[in-house]
Amino acid sequence: MERKNLTIVGGGSTYTLGILMSLIEEKVTFPLKSIRFYDIDSERQRFNAEAAKILLQELYPEVEEVIYTTNKEVAFTGADVLFLQIRTGGLEMREKDEQIALSHGCVGQETCGAGGMAYGLRSIGDMITLVKDIRQYAPEAWILNYTNPAAIVAEATTRVFPDDKKLINMCDMPCIIMESYADMLGCELWDLVPEYFGLNHYGWFTRILHRNGEDLTQKIKDCIINQGFSATSNFIANEPSWQETFKNMQTMLKDNPEFLPNTYLQYYLYPQKMVAKEDINNTRARQVIDGREKEMYTICKDIIDSGTAANANLESDTHGVYMIRVAESVVFNKGYRYLSIVKNNGIISNLQDDAMVEVPASLYSDGVKPYAIGEIPTFQKAMIESQLGYEKLVVDAWFEGSRQKLINALTLNRTVINVPTAIKIVDDVLAANKAYLPQFFNDNK
Known part of the structure; x- marks a missing residue:
């Protein structure tokens, strides 16, 4: 080789x-x-x-x-x-x-x-x-x-x-979540085949299959609801904040048992709870x-x-192994199936084509081959469209130097929503990042 x-x-x-x-x-x-x-x-x-x-x-x-x-x-x-x-x-x-x-x-x-x-x-x-x-x-x-x-x-x-x-x-978070599924079930991470849709850090597992064809989805749901859920990947297992995040999966699943959520949905579904537990002098960054x-x-x-x-x-970690196996797949044309971030183009049929969605795909030396998802339910579609509007407006704002588009973006984001708050945050963010974002400090921006 x-x-x-x-x-x-x-x-x-x-x-x-x-x-x-x-x-x-x-x-x-x-x-x-x-x-x-x-x-x-x-x-x-x-x-x-x-x-x-x-x-x-x-x-x-x-x-x-x-x-x-x-x-x-x-x-x-x-x-x-x-x-x-x-x-x-x-x-x-x-x-x-x-x-x-x-x-x-x-x-x-x-x-x-x-x-x-x-x-x-x-x-x-x-x-x-x-x-x-x-x-x-x-x-x-x-x-x-x-x-x-x-x-x-x-x-x-x-x-x-x-x-x-x-x-x-791409992102390794779905893979790290699946590692906890695998450890909970007593199987190997790489034996699991996910069916998933959403945006990055904003999606849902619809099914988890074993590569032998067994549908493990309900078993995973039952385990999480009845026993709780913990982070087992050595990448994050020793960090208390990640353990608290994985613990919240039980609450999310009980409140909406249709699909298995990405951990990051906690910030959008329970923003007040997330703020209440934080210490401004001891943030996750600190x-x-x-x-x-x-x-x-x-x-x-x-x-x-x-x-x-x-x-x-x-020791090796899931994050690193995942990236290496992605590289192996595209360099040596292995066609491994992993989640990737790609332009929608009809993959989710009731979502706009130019959305950058996170979905299963096979990875070959001639590129990423995503799998069709079809229509998604109204609740998830509405959540995705609001978040997608936020993401697109942020990128629009960067190219145009538009303060107003940043305000509009945060107004759509479920963690903010309130316009006066969005205005104050945008002003503080721009002031703190003036050296990085000169385009926002031209006249009439």
Whole structure:
């Protein structure tokens, strides 16, 4: 099997070493010749990359070249696959996003509501520039993007690159939810076949099948309603906020038992409850800064100082394995079936064609082949259309520099709705992001 060249964009991410452990676990089916790391923060990336060199030397010596750089030409030239995991503004701006929303009594979350809007506005420009630069140096490479908020990023990049069949937007959250289903049932994650529809972080599982054909949907519902639900993926299992999120699945399912919900629907269905449990001085972003970020820095430093990864507490995770299996599927034409974010074009027959929907698809070397969903029920359709209007208006606003469209967007978003509140949030978001969003500060905007 031909070995490939991988570039990880956002090499300073706290998720990078987990991805490397997943690459090591999957090296037989997705063998690599080289790994390159690219990040605009050279110092942050250095810790990850120097630790990675030691880790790979010990556990993946078949990788001939490991490079980390802030030079796009070096990072992208010759790449076969690129993983994109950028966070424009870093965790510090994420904390501001969450605090601004909470200060107005609204959901303060990374990808949902006002926080998701702010993060999305910052992400759009960098993502467009990145894809253009990648296509300059690696015109035939696969770009697998899981940068959040994926719905807004996918909407923007599809407008600018409508014909790029090797740019795939996706999210691992449904896969992580299914891992908990699998652990609850005593089977393997990769044995489960999902039927699903919605927008990113805004969808429903209609059925879960075992690959042997058995319909497991009712069994899963019964288990969640009668026993509760917990996060079992090692990617999130040790984080209290994620455990609380998965616990809320029981409430969502009891209140509306038709379909199995995505965890993120809690923010839209119970916004007041979500706000009430938050501490503006200890947001989820602050917990990551004080928790996972410090932990990963310490692990990297220990590996570098000791010259070995033998004592490091590292393991592969579902997030990394999922991305690698997607890459394997498209690079080696395997046709694996995973959820992907694609233009609707009749997939959901009673939803507008230009919606970026998240649905099952088979992934081949000639692109993503989504499965038809047909009509969806009135309740889910109405929810999706409101959220879709919000997402499209946010992207419109970024291209036009329109403050009014941001206000309209938040007015549609179920976490805000109230126009005076939307106005105040938009003004605060724009003030905090002036350096990132100059187009909103021209005359008459």
